[in-house]
Amino acid sequence: xxxxNHPFHLVSxxxxxxxxxxxxxxxxxxxxxxxxxxxxxxxxxxxGTIICMYQWWRDITRESTYQxxxxxxxxxxxxxxMILFIVxxxxxxxxxxxxxxxxxxxxxxxxxxxxxxxxxxxxxPFDIPLMNTIILISSGLTVTWSHxxxxxxxxxxxxxxxxxxxxxxIYFTLLQIIEYMExxxxxxxxxxxxxxxxATGFHGLHVIIGTLFLSFSFIRMYYQHFSxxxxxxxxxxxxxxxxxxxxxxxxxxxxxxxxx
Numbered sequence: 671x672x673x674x675n676h677p678f679h680l681v682s683x684x685x686x687x688x689x690x691x692x693x694x695x696x697x698x699x700x701x702x703x704x705x706x707x708x709x710x711x712x713x714x715x716x717x718g719t720i721i722c723m724y725q726w727w728r729d730i731t732r733e734s735t736y737q738x739x740x741x742x743x744x745x746x747x748x749x750x751x752m753i754l755f756i757v758x759x760x761x762x763x764x765x766x767x768x769x770x771x772x773x774x775x776x777x778x779x780x781x782x783x784x785x786x787x788x789x790x791x792x793x794x795p796f797d798i799p800l801m802n803t804i805i806l807i808s809s810g811l812t813v814t815w816s817h818x819x820x821x822x823x824x825x826x827x828x829x830x831x832x833x834x835x836x837x838x839x840i841y842f843t844l845l846q847i848i849e850y851m852e853x854x855x856x857x858x859x860x861x862x863x864x865x866x867x868x869a870t871g872f873h874g875l876h877v878i879i880g881t882l883f884l885s886f887s888f889i890r891m892y893y894q895h896f897s898x899x900x901x902x903x904x905x906x907x908x909x910x911x912x913x914x915x916x917x918x919x920x921x922x923x924x925x926x927x928x929x930x
Contacts, residue, residue, distance in 0.1 A: 677743035679733070686726035693719040727886075734903070735895045745902055752906045756913050759876070763917050766869040770925065773861045780860075786929055787860045795926040798849045802842050803922050809838035810915040813884070813908050823898045825891070832888050832904075835911070839881035846874050866925060873917055880914050883907040 696715040703709040733739040740748075774785045781787035793799060812835040819827035850867075857867040887904040890896060896904055 677741040679739045679741070679744045684726070684729065686722050686729070690719060690722045690726065693722055731890065731895065731903075734900075735890075740900075740902070748902055748906070752909060756909060759913060760917075763869070763872070763920075766865065766872070767920065767924065769861075770865040770869065773865065774929065781862070786862050790859055790862050791854045792862075792929050793849065793853075793926060795922065795930050798845050799922055799926040802845055803918065805838050805842045805845070806915045806918050809835045809842070810912055812838065813911050817905065817908050820891075820896060820901055820904065821898055825894070829888065829891055832884060832891065836881055836884050836888060839877055839884065839911075842877055843874065843881070846870070846877075862929075869921055869925060873914070873921055876914050876917070880907070880911045883910055 693715050697719060700710075700715060773781075777783050777785045777787070786792050812831045816828045816831035816835065819825075819831060855863045855866075857863050884907050887896075887907045890903060
């Protein structure tokens with residue numbers, strides 16, 4: 671960074687973007703083949719995608735931690751990028767809520783003008799859904815605790831509370847798997863089943879991604895990649911986790927409690 675007279679990071683040539691693009695394209699072809707022909711062969715490219723992602727993130731970690739490429743100006747750009755990404759995710763879930771309320775507030779004749787439709791028994795919101803709500807709210811508190819401990823240069827407290835957050839995320843996922851296994855209806859059961867499993871399923875996927883995000887942050891925290899004023903990777907993970915928490919509250923109130 672001493673050989674340039676500006677605070678921006680000019681990224682060096684990297685093979686990972688084009689390799690991941692090709693690998694993701696093969697993954698989508700594999701999914702289409704799996705859905706239509708039950709052919710799993712092309713899905714073998716998924717490990718290649720994971721390897722390329724690991725290598726790319728490794729290079730970014732080196733640039734940030736050891737090479738000093740992530741200046742305050744670069745951090746501001748990454749913060750803005752993360753904010754825009756979360757906004758796009760909010761609009762993504764907004765479409766699911768729009769479809770749900772469009773169908774539930776004025777149910778048509780095909781589903782008997784009832785909501786939930788005739789023959790569908792919704793989940794008890796005071797069973798597993800309430801437990802999952804308590805888990806996610808608690809995880810939001812622990813990740814905030816971890817962030818404030820990092821700001822106060824208390825690495826031990828930060829690691830401990832972040833580990834609790836990760837365990838709560840795993841616990842949430844296990845409970846949702848149990849809920850799906852015990853579900854009295856499927857995604858093919860009218861618009862109710864489609865809306866329920868699309869919204870809660872994609873949220874569950876986001877919980878898994880957020881748990882992995884926090885897990886990588888924990889590994890970097892263990893190797894002391896973060897400091898009190900240089901920890902945007904962990905900060906972005908905490909933002910993402912709070913977003914997952916808030917979306918679940920809307921899901922619980924509208925899809926579980928309101929429809930019961």
